Structures are given as C-alpha cells and as structure tokens.
Amino acid sequence: MTARDALAAETAPVNSARIPAEGMVEKRGIGLWFTHAGLILGVIVIFFPIWLAFVASTVSQPEIVRPPMPLLPGDQFLENYTKALFSGVNAPVAWMLFNSLVMALGISLGKIVISLLSAFAIVYFRFPGRKLFFWLIFLTLMLPVEVRIVPTYEVIASFGMLNSYSGLIFPLIASATATFLFRQFFMTVPDELAEAARVDGARPMRFFWDILLPMSRTNMAALFVILFIYGWNQYLWPLLITTDPSMNTIVMGLKQMFPSGDDIADWPVIMATSILAMIPPVIVVISMQKLFIRGLVDSEK
Amino acid sequence: MEKRVTFKGWLLPMLLLLPQVFITAAFFFYPAGQAIYQSLFIPDPFGLSMQYVGLGNFEYLAKDPYYRASFVTTAVFSGLVTVVSMGMALYLAVLADRLIKGSGTYRTLLIWPYAVAPAVAGVLWLFMFNTRVGVISWYLGLLGYDWNHVLNETEAMGLVVVASSWGRVSYNFLFFLAGLQAIPRSVIEAAAIDGARFWTRFRTIVFPLLSPTTFFLLVVNIVYAFFETFGVIHTITSGGPQQATTILVYKVYKDGFVGQDLGSSAAQSVVLLLVVGLLTVIQFKYIERRVHY
Structure with a gap:
C-alpha cells in the first residue's frame, strides 16, 4: 500500500536455507503431539466461522431461526445457492459476482498496465520533468482512498461515473505502489540488454515488448494476485458509488441483503452469498500460494 | 540510482x-x-x-467530545486488533516452527483467511453472535451469559475486534513464521546446550531476534485497523451502540455522507492524512534504531 514495501522486503518470508536437522531443540514424542494439538486447535478456531457459514447455507430458514442451528450440513444446498445466484434479495448474486469480477480484473490489470508504462518511461528515458513526475507519483504511496472519499465521490459524480465500472475502477488504481515496484525491478535489469537492443537498432517499444515484458512476468503475476484480492474485497468505495442494486459488487451487496428494521434476515441465502463471495479470492490465494507470498512481500497490498 | x-x-x-x-x-x-x-x-x-473559516473546522473538532471519543475508540480498537491478531499469529508460528515436517501444510491451512474480505468476515461473525439466531450467543445463554452486542458497548467492541483480527492472523502468521525460520538454528541450540529451557530461549534469544518482524507488523497492523476495517464495523455495528465502535474512518463516512457535514468531514480527512504520514515517518525513522538485528 505504501512505502512500506522496502521494509516488507527486509522482513520477507523467504525460504530460508535452514536445514531441518534432527537437533536437540525439536520436540519428539509427547511434546510433538502437543505442538500438533496446539496448531490443530488454531486451525479449528480459524475454520469455524467458515464452517458455520457453509452449514447455514445448506439448511432451511426454520432450522436457523430455532437455535441452536445444526452443526452439520443439511440438504438445502441446491435450493439456497440457486435462489441466491438467480434471484438474491435485491439483485441476483450472479450479477454481483460478475460486477466484482469486472472490478477486480479492471483494478489489477489496469494498474499493472499503467504502472508498467510509466515505470518504463521513468527508468529508460531522460526527459524534462522526469524527476518531478517521479516524486508526484511517489507521493501517492501515502494516501489510502478511505481518507479522500468525499472529494473523490464528487469527482466521480461530476464525470457522470456513478453506477459505472469505470467509477468503480479508476479511483482505486490512482496510486503508485505498482509503478514503484516495477521501477525497482527495472533498475535491476542489466544495462547490457538495453545496450544490445540499441546497437541492434531496436526501437524503445520493441525493447519493452520483447525483453522487458517477458522478464517482468513473475512480478506481474505476483502483483496480479495481490491486486485481484484487493479489488475483489473493496467495500467502502462500491458502497458509495453503486446506488443501483444491479451494479453492486458481491462484497458490498452482502450487507444490503439484511432487512432494515425487525424483519428476520434470509440467513441461508445470505450465508450462501458469503460463501460465494469468498470463493474466488480464496482460490486465487491457494492455487497461487507462492506468487501470493511473493506479492505480499513485494507490495503490502 | x-x-x-x-x-x-x-x-x-x-x-x-x-x-x-x-x-x-x-x-x-x-x-x-x-x-x-x-x-x-x-x-x-x-x-x-x-x-x-480558516482552521475553524479543526478547532471545532478539537473541542468536539464525539470526535475526541472517536479518537479514543480508534486507539483502543487498533491496539486490541494489533495485540489479538499478532498474539494469535505468534503463538501459531512458534508452534509451526517447532515442527520439522508439516509446517508447510499448516501454512496452507492458515493463510487463506487473508483472502476473505473484512466485510464478509463481519457478516460471518455477526451470524455467530447474532442475538436471535447466533450459535455462540445461544450457547453463552445456556451458560447464563446474556450476550447482546446491540446494546452492550463492551461486547460490541469485543466482537468487531475479534472479527477484524480473524483474517489478519494469516498475514501475521506468514511473516512471523518466516522471521522465526530465518533465525539460525545454531544460536538456539547453543543456548539449549547451556541449559536454557524453551521459555528462556524464547524470551532472551528468539523474541529479540524477531523484533524487526514484530515492529514491521506492528505498524502495518495499526494502519490496517485504522483504514481497512470499515467493512467490519459497517456490517456488524454501524458504529454503535451510541458511538462505541465509531472509529475515525467510520466517522469521516458518517459525517460526510450520512450527515452531509462536508467541512467537518474534510477536516477529519486531513487529520487522518497526518496520522498516515506520521505512521510512515515513525516506521522509517525507528525501524533501524530501536530494533535489534
């Protein structure tokens, strides 16, 4: 998120070269069992809320409103998920999933593209005002969107971008974390490559496409994982600018499904929606664990 | 360069x-x-x-008892979130670090709640502690404890703290485990040969060597609690009961969008801006001086 990147790198979860030897410090026998027991307890505590949400998404409303609710899944899985996906409470959740996907992809891809271009310009060219641009971009590392919501809202409203995908995406890519990271990476690319490209008469954009981009692939992927989760999980911004239920993202739409006043919430559908809301980012994290950890270290957001 | x-x-x-x-x-x-x-x-x-009005909005904020209360609430909230999420993560990381095999499996099992949005986490915890249908509140009722975070300020604060800390444990665990694994085995074994028991080794060697990680996480978690927990607060308590869980970011939202008090909301934004700046400066200034490498 901010200039904490450098510090994150210092405390990085790198795979240390420690050899797991059978030393005298490792516990064996009963101690080992206690260690496992402690960890399993932790895993259970972490998992419990999700398990409960899953169970609630597979039972019927009467089973929930007469506490205590069952702790094992019921047989309403299909009914609840179909109802959530295709009718929902205010808008079909399938729509919200689509909106979230567009927003998360827009933020992650958009930010990667504009950052690659501007980092390339700043590192590989000398032009008037270069230093100034660099510092202007660097300044944006400091300020989370939460701090400037009211005026940003006014800007979006004056551009007529309320209830639109561009309104959801643009304010969240207006920060320089990624530019800064790509700059750091480009600085480590050997000068000989650019030299050779110049000698061969390659134009700058050709060097960019054929050499720099392929080399940045891992960085781009790691950044993508982090930005995707960041975009998918946005709450406050979509809450402000999507007043039309058909533009809601799933994470913010969830809260809108609670009735106002004393009515009882449709818990099975709400819980099915919660599960649907966490599936895409969780899949991204688990399937790309290595890239995720790397991205977390590179940029703290 | x-x-x-x-x-x-x-x-x-x-x-x-x-x-x-x-x-x-x-x-x-x-x-x-x-x-x-x-x-x-x-x-x-x-x-x-x-x-x-010049600095009038700021003077007004400085005198406003609600704003002051919100400052205190934010401090309590971020302090608790930081301590709870880092404490739990350190406990799990120390255990995972003791394993020769299998720490990778536990890592996979423990990191993914990071991907769950704060607002979704809020809904999950709200469901467990819901006064009407919540499972945990129901069992607490059996034990004779009448849970009601809608009316009880302490319980409301406790619930938003736990819900905000829950997903954050993953992040802290990842960094703590890496920090622990980076400590040279030889140092710890040398202490063990000298007769230092686990707790002594942890206190005198492991924890000091871990301090760069701890300090980094301290600042990052405070920033998280300040700015990224809006979803938790909004889904669980909406800042209530009364003002009990109205943290600063929530107040900017409430005064700016619900109350339409633009001058005050803007002034609050500027104050938050200074807070972010201050945290960044503290981090850069003290990280090298205070902590033991």
Missing part, C-alpha cells in the same frame, strides 16, 4: 506517462487538494455558498 543506458526522445516517454498522470491527477491529487481546501470552509445554512 540511475540507468546508464537510456533511449532518446521525450515525446514517447510523455505518452507512456500520460495514463498514470491523468488518473493520478483526476482521482488523487485533485480530491486530496479538495479535501484540504474544503477543510477550511463551512457551507452556509442553505448550502448555497461556502464560508471561509
């Missing part, structure tokens, strides 16, 4: 910079400038014009 080899021309780099410069100007610098500008004005009663 500069590149020796560069390309010629100035038009191309300008074009390359254009998208970022445009987006940053329109959605970052202009709004940030507006926040600072608006913080010096108040709208007249009819909302037709703005009246310049």
